[in-house]
Amino acid sequence: MSVPVGHYQYDRIDRDFLQARIAEFEGQVKRRLDGTLSEDEFKPLRLMNGLYLQLHAYMLRVAIPYGILDSRQLRKLGQIARRYDRDYGHFTTRQNIQFNWIRLEDTPDILRELAEVDMHAIQTSGNCIRNVTADEYAGAAADELVDPRVHAEILRQWSTLHPEFTFLPRKFKIAISGSPNDRVAARFHDIGILARPGEDGAPVFRIFVGGGLGRTPVIGEELFDSVREEHLLATLEAILRVYNAHGRRDNIYKARIKILVQAIGVEAYREAVEAELGQMDLEQYRLTPEAVEAIRARFAVPLLEAPDDADAVLTQQRRDDPLFDRWVRSNTHVHRDPGHIIATISLKPAGGIPGDATSAQIERLADLADAYSFGEIRITHLQNVVLGHVRKDRLRDLWLGLSEVGLAEANIGLIGDIVACPGLDYCALANARSIPIAQKLGARFADTALQAEIGALRINISGCINACGHHHAGHIGLLGVDKRGEEFFQLTVGGRAENGAAIGTILGAALPEDETVDAIARVVDCYLGRRESGETFLDTLTRLGHEPFREAAYEAV
């Protein structure tokens, strides 16, 4: 087949590697069943193949490296949902997809089906380097300085079955972006990498370390401002080596790198990393221009050709159709090519389950990607789907196609674009359900005109302190807590993951589930009533402080 646009093209060697991994896992399953491997021993091994045991079944989290798929891969995911699951999949906040109704005994077969399209579930869980995430507009956005995907692929390869870093104190998440506008929440990752062009043409990397959400939210600190490309892997090895040797292993809640960075301070951490680099044979770890080019050569570049009047056609269509215009306003982003546009497809229908897609929708998305965006699909960390390279004069046709399968919701970046983890409906770790409250909020603010009126407002919901719904980073965040077997929600305001990353402030005591939606509606009303011209929710919050919002939230309690 032809080289896919947007992600690395496997060859026989990469495919043999996947087959070896599946054979290994099949052997591990067999040893688990015959009792040679205990559950305590098997669990980390299955997690490193993406397999969790949840409340009702196993859950398989399939890797979507740097969030990019081709249409053939997406169709396979639809088939797997239909054949091995219950006809749907759930896109996650780390650009992956998970299936909720998997059987252990089917898993090797599923992994074999995934391998047919060069996919896997390697290191989507476990205390290892997880699937690397990247900017959802990579290679397309007008504001981008460096396309981060080649280096994201380099990091994927380097971290795959790394001999030294497969049994870390805790999970380890890396995100990379090449835009001055942070769309990867770089400072909420164990390592966040921002690429920019260097003087010699090769990129240089700004590296943040020790960010994260979870029980102890921390904003990552800058470790290095300008790491040269040739030293990228050496630097990451050194950072990981310090963490592997000194990260806490006595307490799972204090085992992330952020705790170590906080404990010794970023200066001491930097010194320790520099001490490692001083002892390493840097030549051995050097990322050569040849290696980078070899990997870059496996990526196809879309041939961006559009008629001269593409922009004019779109402008006219927007004038003619206010509904379409509203969708374009909320769901598109400026492309580097004037004849193209980036379209974000919302997986947040009003009252629906954030991030869920049925097999039929998944397959339809694959068709639309083939028709409108070089067969390339991106999954965002906000649980939506992006078609990166849509010709402006064909955007309306795409929108009409999306409408047919209920995927034309005009709410990206608005209050209906809710991020939520699976919560207690599925997850063995959760304390409260995230989905029902997301559905109620979605229904409450279903009117897209109202959503547009409210403007930029992000709600994030987590069903427990592990914060998979990134509630600390939500403009409004909800954390589900368990009070004697009942569900309550703690509200935070003012979090943000973009530039100027901030952790939300807790408004007060957790509210019973049935009072939470009303409280949020009052917080939104408070903003609408007190905002000044042009102010977003965050602007008004910054100007007024959180006290008026706290009063609004607890008014009726």
Added chain:
Amino acid sequence: MKRPVRLEAGQKLVLTANRLLDGRTVWWSAEGTWVPHIGHALLLDAEEAQVQLAHATEQAQHDGVVGVYDTAVQDSVPPEPVTVREKIRAHGPTVHPEFAVETAQ
């Protein structure tokens, strides 16, 4: 890590686990087998539960189950778990009524 069990009036304990092969939620029955419907679960007093739990945990590998523990239920027909978490395990995800587990008798 076993918490002392404090049962309120009208409550009993049941044993639960997940099946190793397919991960399905199962309940310990009067026949000494693991069954998918809580309606067939054996209701136990606190002391009985200790004994049965130790036995079932020891037999987990043989019985093909993972993560055996006890949980409180209302002593009704069928028994109804006390916590939201166990209600969801017993009946299925609340957001997909079509996947509900029947509470068969």
Added chain:
Amino acid sequence: MKLFELGERTAQVHNVLVTVAELADRDDVRAVLLESADDPALLRPYLNRLDLVVLRFPIFRDGRGFTQARELREYLRFSGEIRAEGHILPDQAAFLRRCGVDSVVLPKNGNGDPGLWEKQLRQFPMAYQRSVLPERGIGPGLRVEEAP
């Protein structure tokens, strides 16, 4: 105690194995036991007389031993034998070997089946990152295979 050799080096048997703290007082000792919290750099003054460093894994999930082994090989240039013992799994065989471990004390349960260890060593024909072993690149990317 059953030993399994991960590479070419023949595993040695030592009757006396001491802790790092005991090394200073025992000129005669050729083998040391490193706990996972011990800093391998403490061995620097003794490396010339040591034949064997044993890394103890308290539990297979504690990956500090991998970094210790690499440090011994890469920073301290230790050329003697490195052995892993304790709670280790055959699934870790290639990781151990690629970090510089020569031999393991086979666990006494089902995880100690030498056939499993043998199989795991050959499970993956290539790797995506360099290790302390002699390796050659497969083409110009990151991939390597072991040099014959």
